[in-house]
Structure formats: C-alpha cells, structure tokens
Amino acid sequence: MDILVIGGGGREHAIVWALAQSPKAGSIYCAPGNAGIAQLAECVPIAVGEFEKLKAFALEKEVGLVVVGPDDPLADGIVDVLEDAGLAVFGPRKNAAEIEGSKTFMKDLLHKYSIPTAAYEKFDSYEQALTYLRSQKAPIVIKADGLAAGKGVTVAHTMEEAEQALQDIMQSKVFGEAGSRVVIEEFLEGQEMSILAFVDGETVKPMSAAQDHKPAYDGDKGPNTGGMGTYSPLPHIPSSVIEEAVEQIIKPTAKAMVAEGRPFRGVLFAGLMITPEGRVKTIEFNARFGDPETQVVLPRLKTDLLEVFLAAVNGTLAELELEWREEAAVCVILASGGYPASYPKGLPITGLESTDDTSMVFHAGTALNAEGQVVTSGGRVLGVVGLGEDIASARDNAYQRAEGITFEGKHFRTDIAAKALK
Template identity: 70%
Template sequence: MRILIVGSGGREHAIAWALSKSPQVERIYCAPGNAGIAEIAACVPIGEMQFEALAQFALQQEIDLVVVGPEAPLFGGLVDVLEEKGLKVFGPRKDAAIIEGSKVFTKELMKKYNIPTAAYETFDDYEAARAYLLKQQAPIVIKADGLAAGKGVTVAQTLEEAEQALCGIMVEKVFGEAGSKVVIEEYLSGQEMSILAFVDGETVRPMVPSQDHKPVYDGDRGPNTGGMGTYSPVPHIPQSVVDEAIETILKPAARAMVQEGRPFRGVLYAGLMISEKGEPKTIEFNCRFGDPETQVVLPRLKSDLAEILLATVEGRLHEVEIEWSDEAAVCVVLASGGYPGPYEKGKPITGLDQVEHSLVFHAGTALQDGQIVTNGGRLLGVTGVGRDITEAREIAYADIEKIRYEGKHYRTDIALKALQAMKG
C-alpha cells in the first residue's frame, strides 16, 4: 500500500510510525510533515488546506489510502474532494465532521438522542449571552462554537473570568468566525477521560482509554493548550465505567449520525467527565485522532493499523479483530517557552540522538541547515512505554532530561493523578 498522511503534528508522526510497522505498507508520504516524520516518510511541501494540490499529488503517486490527521481539512471538506476523484480516504466527510466543527450542532444532537452531557444554552447574540451568564454561578464553561485549535474552551472559576472569555470570543473575535456562536455550559467535576473509536457507520470499535492534561502548568494551572501530556490506560477508572461510556455515549452518537443522514467514518473521539458517582458525561466530540492521545494509544495497538484504516474506509470494520497490549504508555509534551502565548522559532534542539528507551514524536519541528529546530508551540511528545504507569513515566522523564533547547518547557506531573488516585 502507498499511503499519504495529511498533517504536520505529533499525531501524524504517531500515525506514520504505526503504519510504518505494517507489512502491507510499502511507501508513506506526508503533506506537509515535519522533521521527525521525514525520517520514516517522504514529506511533500503541500499544506493541509491545499485540497486540489493534495488530490493531484495522490493521483500522480497512485496513493491507495489517504489518512487525514487534523480537524480543519476534515471540516473544510477534504475527504469529499478526494473521494470525488476516486481516492480512498480515512476520515469523515464534511457533513459528519460537523460533530467537532460546531459545538452547537453537537449539543443539540446529544439533547435529541439522550446522550449524557452537561446542561447548556447556546447564543449568537453577545448581550443575550452576557445577560444569561450574569444569572449563573461559577465555575462555568464558555465554548466558542467552531474550531479553535483546542483553545476555544474556557473553564471560568469566576463570573468575571467568564465574562472576559465571552467578550473575547464574541466581541473581540479572538477565534474569528468560530466565535459567532457560543455554548454556555454547566461545569462538570470529576475525572476526565478520552475514548477514541474507529467508526464505520454504526460499527464502533473503541480504542484503549487515555487521560489528557490541557493546562500549561503543573497542577492543572494556567491557560488551556492543545494538550501537555497524556497516559493510557486510566487505571483508576473501572472498566465498567469505560464500558458504560461506550454503550451510552459512543455507540448512540454513531447511530445518531446515521439517523441524521450524516454517517460517520473515521475516528470518533469522545472527551468525557466521570462524576464522583462513576457516571460518564460528554464534554465534547472530535472527528479525528486526538493529539497527544494518539501518542499513547497507538503504541499500545498490537493489530495492523493499515488493515484497520482500510477496513473502516471499505465498510468492513465489523470483520476486523483489534488487539491491544496490557502495557502502559505516558507521553510528556515539550513546548516552546511562552506557549500557548507568543514564542520564538528557530531554536536548535539537541540530544535527540541520546534518547534510548522512549518514542519521540515530533510536532512543531523543522529541519534547518541539517539541524532540527523549534518551529511551533508544542514541539515533541516523548512517550515511555512500560509494564505500568510508574515505569512508563520514569522512562519518559529520564529521556526528557537528554533533550535540550532554549526555553524548554514541560509539565513534571503527567500521570501523577493516576498514581495518587490508586494510592488513595
């Protein structure tokens, strides 16, 4: 198989790494890719939103399968464009990618099909939203309706903070048109968990669960990011709760999309909150592999990823057996100093050749005069794999010590929640 991966982040590097292990795969291309992906795939200088150029390249290279990583080209309709030209594509069409592309659509879908989620109201008028907000109690959650690169959600601890977020989204337009509508939602407390699933219409094949760390600083402090680290499994959440989430949230969501005439095919990602009583509720749905969840989920996959992706695209996911390892994986994200605010690019990264035991997935890196340099906010995902969370964590943090660049920033507490909860 000749495969084209669209994207340039840590998620795409993890997908390329997993596909490179398949005996069915003879060649991998990535558009545009990054410095790490270039070690296992041929990177081509085509941006993820250059739909016609991607289509032409795929046709010229006789690509057997296109795998679309990020949400923006999915919501923009890349799958539709490529399929019209006769290409096989893993990822939802535009009408199904709306499950991530519009939070208003998704909240209304969950309400209609009785899928557990937080109470909410939606608004397209700032004054009406503000008037409603001022009658609520904090903490409260403010969400921009559209895509905002994982940064469009504010968990406000005070009404003043909520009002600032609302103004930023709807008046100052910090997320552009993504903020023309907002969702104001009740705050859910408990343990977060992500479950990703391969979905082909009504066939849902869940992956192993993981837990992400969004805030930039230790102790879940500071602004939200695209994700500062993650781990899998989530040993302090019982399998019965995972099973309940699959039966009451993921499977009904897939059925609902079919009933709405928007059948979903690709990876459906459910971001969940597990209450103190062990009841799962939906925080969000995404229409693709998570980043950095993919960096801990795919290292635990024992089955052939290429076969799973192809079966999903061809409507025969129900025929494929998917096996997972019992090992644990912990991924710690290394970021640029200043992220998620302004940061500098072009800082040399050294020590990568000294990493011994971890998988290193590149995100915001580039090759400049033969040297790997910083080229984004989130730079690298260092994933340790071990017998349990403790060992996987030790492996990742030991290798992080060897990587050096100016302004190096990472959280030191990834997966500690799991260890503390298990002790408690």
C-alpha cells in the same frame, strides 16, 4: 500500497510510525510533515488546506489510501473532495465532521438523542449571551462554537473571568468566525477521560482509554493548551465506567449520526467527564485522532493500523478485532517558552538521538533549518513517550528521556500521569 498522510504534528508522526510497521505499506508520503516524520516518510511541501494540490499529488502518485490527520481540513470537506476524485480516504466527510466543527451541532445532537452531556445554552447574540451568563453562577464554561486549535474553551472560576471570555470570543473575535456563536455550559467536576474509537457507520471499535492534561502548568493550573501530556491505560478507572462510556455515549452517537444522514467513518474521539457519582458525561466530540492521545494509544495497538484503516474504508470494520499490548505508555509534551501564548521559533534542539527501546519521541512542532539541524517551529515541540510494564515505569522512562532533550525555553509539566499513581 502507497499512502498519503495529511498533517504535520505529533499525531501524524505517530500515525506514520504505526503505518510504517505494516507489511502492506509501500511508500508513505506526508504533507507537509515535519523533521521527525521525514525520517519515516517523504515529506511533501503542500499545506493541509490546499485541497486541489493534495488531490493532484495523490492521483499522480496513485496512492491506495489517504489518511487525514487534522480537524480543519476535515471540517472544510477535504474527504468529499478526495473521495469524489475516486481516492480511498480514511476520515469523515464534511457533514459528519461537523460533530467537531460546531459545538452547537454536537450539543443539539446529544440533547436530541438523550446522550449524557452537560446542560447548556447556545447564543449568536453577545447581548443575549451576556444576559444569560449574568443569571448563572461560577464556575461555568464558555465555548467558541467553531474550531479554535483546542483553545476555544474557557473554564471560568469567577464571573469576571466568564464575562471576559465571552467578550474575547464574541466581540474581540480572538478566534475569528469560530466565535460568532457560543455555547455556555454547566461546569462538570470530576476526572476527564478520552476514548478514541474507530467508527464505520454504526460499527464502533473503541481504542484503549487515555487521559489528557490540558492546562499548561502542574496541578492543572494556567491556561488551556492543546494538551501537555497523556497516558494509557487508566488503571485507576474501573472498566465498568469505560464500558458505560462506550455503550451509552459513543455507540449511541454513531447511531445518531447515521439516523441524521451523516454516517461517520474515521476516528470518533470522545472527551468525557467522570462525575464524583461515577457517571460519565460528554464534554466534546472530535472527528479525528486526538493529539497527544494518539501518541500513547497507537504504540499500544498490536493490530496492523493499515488493516484497521482499510477495514473502515471498505466497510468490514465489524469483522476486525483489535488487540492491545499490556505495556503502559506515558507522553510528556516539551513546549516552547511562552506557549500557549506567543513563542519563538527556529531554536536548535539537541539530545534527540537514542537507542533506548523504553521510549520514543514524536515530533509535533519541528523543522529542519538550512544547515539540516532540527529546530523548533511550534508551541508543542515534541511528545516524549515512555513505555513500561506499568504507568509508574513508563512515566519514569518518559521523564528520563525528556530531561536529556534540550532547547532554549523548554518547559513541560512534571505531574503527567500522577493521578494514576495515587
């Protein structure tokens, strides 16, 4: 079966890598892809927002399955466009993808169905939002309602910081129309956890839990990013807590979406907080594979990923049991100098070649220059994944491989997965 994967980041590289191992996979195309994906698939120069071109290409190549990676095209209804043309697509339709596309919708849904989440208020008026904010205390969380490339959330530790974030979002429009509404949310303390799940209506098949590191610098300092590293499994979090998250949050949310006439099919990604009391609350839902969580979860999946995708599309997901490898995985993101603010592009990357089977590299923001050399083309450039019998050995393997890769301005956190070792 020929496959088209839409996207061009580290998540899509991991998806293509996993699909390429399936005996059922034929030709794999990726639009637009990147320099790493090009080693496994045929990259097609079509942007993720060019729906008609993507539809025409998929029909021309008679692909048996389309897999949509990023959030923006899902929120804009790419699955509707492709399915209406008769194509099989793994991913939620537009009305279901709103669980990520609108934080207001997501919070209202959870509130309506009594699914645990932080207390919140929503506003489309800057003046009303500011008045409410001034009645609260720091720390407090300010969220742009729409999609903002993972950067629309400010955890404000002072009221001055909170007011500045509100002004940036609603008045300066730093996230464009994504900031026309805001959610102001209570600050939740504790430990974050990510659980991705394959979902088809009310059928939920959770993946192995992971933990992301959003702030740019060691010790969870600095501005939020799209993710500076992650690891799986989580040996320091009791299985009962993970089970609680699945049973009390993810499964009820899938049922709620069906009840609302928005059945979800694809990957439902829950960003969760484990409070000091050991309770689990929902921070956010995403409507697709997480990045960089995918880079540690898929290398641990023993089950054929193509079989899972097809089961979800064909409505037989309930009949499938997922199998997982025992080994641990740790991903360290190598970022461009200046990220998450402005950064240069086109810088040569060296040290990518390796025959080591204890690590792998997923390309996130790379391209090929005119001379055929791999160069930087994004803020998060590479996801270096170490594999090992436990988190400690996987972490060592990831950092050893990361040290051998160079490009000007490279920076990365040195404390990824440290929480699991304490």
